Amino acid sequence: MLFKFLKYLQPTHYFGLNRQDESSVFPVVDEFINSTFQVDNAYNSEIAKQYDLSWRALQNGYIDYSDSINDIENVSVFDNYVFARKYFNKAWVLYVFILRILSFKNPIKEYRGFKNTRFVERYNNKNEIVKYEDYNGFDSQLIAKNPLISIIIPTLNRYEYLKDVLTDLEKQDYSNFEVIVIDQSEPFKKEFYTSFKLNLTALYQEEKALWLARNVAIRQSKGDYILLFDDDSRIEHNWMSQHLKTLDFFNADLSSGVSISKVGDKIPAHYAYFKISDQLDTGNVLLKKAIFKDIGLFDRQFEKQRMGDGEFGLRAFLNGYKNISNPYAKRLHLKVNSGGLRDMGSWDAFRTKHLFQPRPIPSVLYFFRRYFGKRQSILSLLRTVPISILPYRFKGNKPMLIVSGVFAVLLSPLILLQVLRSWYLASKKLNEGSKIQIY
Template sequence: MAADRGEAVDERIDVLAWGTPPAWSAGRALLLPLHYPAAARTVAGHLADDPAPWTLFWHPRLGAPPLEDLRALVASGAAEAWHGGLALGLAGLPDEHDYIHPTSPFVLDPDPEVGGTCWRLSLGAALVRTDALKAVGGLDGGFEGATGAGLELGRRLLERGAVVRHSSALVPIVGCLSEPLSERDRFLFLRRTFGRKWVVYASVRRALATRHPIRVARGLAASGRAAAAHPAIQPGLVERPPAPFDRAARVSVVLPTLGRYELLRPLLAQLGRQTVPPLEILVVDQNDPDRRDESLYAALASKGVIPIFQDVKGQWVSRNAAVQQARGDWVAFVDDDSEIEPDFIAAHLEGIARYGAELSTGASLAVVGAPVPDNYGFFRVADQWDSGNGMCRRSLFAEMGLFDEQYDRQRRGDAEFGLRVQLSGRLVVHNPNATRVHLKAAEGGLRTFGQWDGFRSKDRSGPLPVPSMLYFSATYHSRRQQREDLALGLVHALVPYHLKRRATPVQWAGFLAAELVRLPSLVRRVLTSRRLAAEMVQAGPHIPKLAL
């Protein structure tokens, strides 16, 4: 960040006010027409007319803009966009997000008083870096109201690499200044963000939920006409320049292993060739005592490889044990079925410095399963933290606690830690330069417990999904989000792991027919999972504290 590197920060801010512009000394003050389509054209003209480095959208009913607070946000360099959307009535909008990505970390809003990552931007109070606004194409002229346009802009900024955060400094008092989100704009947002297939699905669900099918149908049709008249913006990326970082950083690598010595050996060699050498490589060996290869560690002791032999098998109890023992200021995490480049550690450190992030997750390129998403190729706010490719300061565990051991031998323990960090107001960043090839070994690791992912298991008689999936959603999400996540997960799980997001309609039909035959077994497995998850919820989190 510029402030951290001692660079001069240009604090000029142009204010675009909905109505009478305020007296303003930090830049130009312009009037935005209250009719949104005209306002969008005004903004486009402003962006083409040598604007200041920052643009403030402001509603005069909020009083005078807090100039000193705005300058402090600019000087922090922590985000490309700051807004007061949660204080202005946008929390949880649009509701239909729950039907599409019910347990995405972005469906949850931070505490408005704490602030943090949040795309629900209000054009009534938003401070945006002007070059970021230009990069993503400005405001979308297809909306009829500022509420839908602000939500879409915030989401577009976030998905194209900008850090977008709610700040109580902009609007300290929670109110409801934003105009209602119209049916037309609701569905136009969903079209722009998720595509035609999902907007049709969401419209059916909304019609059933609201019992107003005619109103919903009209809104859906109007959004289709708007999308045709105003094609979606083709946004560019919001990028930051590389940042200097400490190449002498003390990094402890945490590496659990179980049943994969043939993959562990080359990975240890790759860790030994890092451009930023690790202080130590803590290998948590969970193999049975009679299957341990202690000679491997003896041969590599001079290279900083330290074994931690653990009889209890579990990925979170093992990582917690290693973090407790780590001597480094930084902790890097990698799975034992990975291949990494020589700059793996350096890339994580540079990305953390570039964004001032608390938690970093790299790009995991799987050899089987779903295709690699396009957004793996650029820096952005992470949509999930991956303990198979990640890094953070060790002190973060002192502040947040260690991993929840309720997730041992199950799924979503790393997602839970990442979400815990995000909801505390801290930044979790996806780093495209810190790559690993995830070999997805058929044996060892979580495959020892029969799992490919949370909804796909080798055991066709065990709980479905893995109970920790339901425990995770029950911990953080509403009942509706829990219900939708379970339903979508069961549908997606019809397809085998190796065909994930690749199956043809004919294959889908075959998998569905096969599952209908097994319907009684499916119901029993789901009920078993729900019972076990309820027991986990009743027991509560098992989050150890870091011993200092």
């Protein structure tokens, strides 16, 4: 991590880990960065100024750099507070301050760092986003080669929405693709699929298992590219070609499309431009099939739980594959109230359906502990569990987050029991080991 305080603020983030070749994702400050981004003199040390430039370049969409920062030096407490105040809400800065005091850090240094950085203003990146103006006019040779794409859609009791999904695929401006639907519905309606003008294979799977479904379909696929899709989404006619074009333009291995949840919604600002992706969403991602052959399929330890796509995305990142966040490959994700993962298990990783269920879902802690270790997992629990007390619809509502914190204190004995149960069940998963199937 470029700044130590990130271990509190983003304890289980992809970019906090080095890849298998020991390289970090953060670019060495080069001529492009120096000419595009202004040095922030709020930092005391020159190395902190360089790290800030690197952070901003990566977050704002700098992709095609040649060298990354590998040997990271410590920066002062003061400079860490400058960084935290610049990029995170002041409530989270206070959270870091309290944690560090409770961790027996030097209270004088902490107080001075916290107090003397109050002048730092929150960063606004709108004038520093890296623009790829050649993209729109780019003539993709990959599209010209016309590779076969295998679109994989698991479904469960959502024929009403799946009809729209398949209709949208009929209208795509790229035509060389097959569709593989792994249908787990009860009852299975084989006749449903006969009316679509698609190269379509519908396979019935009796076991209600999302990651098994995707693994089965990947093995059945004939294409060199896999496009993972959901059964409750809507897309525009150029969705597939935009995925291919992005892979070609950036010489990338994965294209992670963006999602909106309501018709007419704008793409969230931090996903509205090209950048190296820090996530993978199996509802909207195109990737080379060769990746599965290299690092394996999805881990079935996540079956009927959450973060199986996050684990695969991190595995791809650690193995050096380039994943681009693609604002042009957009989908409308309806998130319907029935069917799909909601019928098989939990929809939300941190919010329980019942009072005495584990919090978070055990697969979350299995993922965190496996890749980030015990300490970072505990810090992640401190960061996420208190704000998960209130329902999902209040996510992002700042006043309600404060209420959530109050409730977390009042309900702390119950929450502790939920977390301990989740930790225990995650330990069982870790003892069993991964269930990553080989292609």
